[in-house]
Amino acid sequence: MTTSASDIVLERKLFGPGPTNAYPEATAALGLPLLGHLDPRFIEIIDETCDRLRTVWSTENPRTLPLSATGSAGMEAAFVNTVGEGDVAVIAVNGLFGERMCDVAARCGAEVVRVDHEWGTPVDADRVLSAHPSPKVIAAVHAETSTGVRSDIASLGAGKGDALLITDAVTSIGGIELRADDWGVDVGYAGTQKCLGVAPGLAPFTISERAYERRIEKPHSWYLDLGMLGGYVGGAKGARTYHHTAPVAMVASLHAGLGRILAEGLDAVWARHQEAGDLLQAGLQDMGLELFAEEGARLPELTTVKVPDGVDSAQVRSYLLERYSIEIGAGVKEFAATVWRIGLMGPNATPASVTLLLGALKDAIAATK
Numbered sequence: 001m002t003t004s005a006s007d008i009v010l011e012r013k014l015f016g017p018g019p020t021n022a023y024p025e026a027t028a029a030l031g032l033p034l035l036g037h038l039d040p041r042f043i044e045i046i047d048e049t050c051d052r053l054r055t056v057w058s059t060e061n062p063r064t065l066p067l068s069a070t071g072s073a074g075m076e077a078a079f080v081n082t083v084g085e086g087d088v089a090v091i092a093v094n095g096l097f098g099e100r101m102c103d104v105a106a107r108c109g110a111e112v113v114r115v116d117h118e119w120g121t122p123v124d125a126d127r128v129l130s131a132h133p134s135p136k137v138i139a140a141v142h143a144e145t146s147t148g149v150r151s152d153i154a155s156l157g158a159g160k161g162d163a164l165l166i167t168d169a170v171t172s173i174g175g176i177e178l179r180a181d182d183w184g185v186d187v188g189y190a191g192t193q194k195c196l197g198v199a200p201g202l203a204p205f206t207i208s209e210r211a212y213e214r215r216i217e218k219p220h221s222w223y224l225d226l227g228m229l230g231g232y233v234g235g236a237k238g239a240r241t242y243h244h245t246a247p248v249a250m251v252a253s254l255h256a257g258l259g260r261i262l263a264e265g266l267d268a269v270w271a272r273h274q275e276a277g278d279l280l281q282a283g284l285q286d287m288g289l290e291l292f293a294e295e296g297a298r299l300p301e302l303t304t305v306k307v308p309d310g311v312d313s314a315q316v317r318s319y320l321l322e323r324y325s326i327e328i329g330a331g332v333k334e335f336a337a338t339v340w341r342i343g344l345m346g347p348n349a350t351p352a353s354v355t356l357l358l359g360a361l362k363d364a365i366a367a368t369k
Helices: 024-030 040-057 071-080 096-107 125-129 153-158 209-213 226-233 248-264 266-286 313-324 351-368
Strands: 063-067 088-093 111-116 137-141 164-168 187-189 203-207 302-306 339-343
Touching (some): 024 248, 040 248, 063 226, 063 248, 071 096, 071 137, 071 187, 071 203, 088 096, 096 111, 096 164, 125 153, 137 153, 248 266, 313 339, 313 351
Parallel strands (some): 088 111, 137 164, 164 187
Antiparallel strands (some): 063 203, 187 203, 302 339
16 A cells, blocks of 8 residues: 555644634634534534634624635625615725725625725725715724734724714634624624634624614525525524534634634633734844834734845745745735745744744755855
8 A cells, every 4th residue: 555645644834824723622612523504512513613603703693604715705784784776885995805805895796996996005085984975884804914003993884873883804804803793893794714723714703683683684695695594593582493514623722722712712812812913023123024004003913024126935935834834925927026924823823933943944045145
């Protein structure tokens, strides 16, 4: 019997824009014996998972659940359930994922009012709020993964008026302050594979009662129909209406990962991400490198740095992978060869990760010049 390269188990240090390495508790839960998706114990687990998601979202929304798909499906669920033909959607665009919001909303038939910003800068709430007098929804990315920028969602919520506020929290949830109820977020979606420290596969999702009452009654997507999914995890505690076969192992893993975060304390987890990000950004600048995102709006969990002149971005990333088993990300679109995206998320948000990363990157730059 021969062994192929695909049989070799690699352990990477995932310091890119996601996925990150998982919390050990989340990984261990993937190996637990499977339960049926209607097993009473599994129903307890998914109910507890929804409770824990309410904590990390900082919301009381009863319809807070892990959608059985990745964060991009969370984006689609947000729009397909709230906008239909001719509805106006004002969308802030300051990176790739704002652009994707526009694409998804347009496919739902919305009249998209796009408010563009220079990449690397945060959303200008005043410009967004004044872009249309009466939109059905206003949408923005809290932590833009393509640029490493944090935007002020609270200001959008304070001025949204009758509009519903949709927020992409894929890279922010579990890493930086996020307060859905206090900020007026009506629909929020995220992913498990970043600061929550869980493998990709679920989309933590929340929708306010206000937004649920104004949802599209029969959206084009059957699978992402929140009217049907509400019964899937909603109703009386422990009650469940069959909709689809839940990814039971992934839910168990998310349950464990959230338990790990809440045991540490959400404020402490936010502070740990901030400390690691500050150390990394200071270290990169001490090396003479220039950060890409605007000062004052930089994410601690995802740092964007300009590739130095005369340095080949791809060669450096290949060297890090081959020599140190470290992954960092390239930029996107026109910044693909001129920006690196470095993530310190979940269990990787530590001073030890910063020390390793800075030393390896310094070596990689010197070795590939």
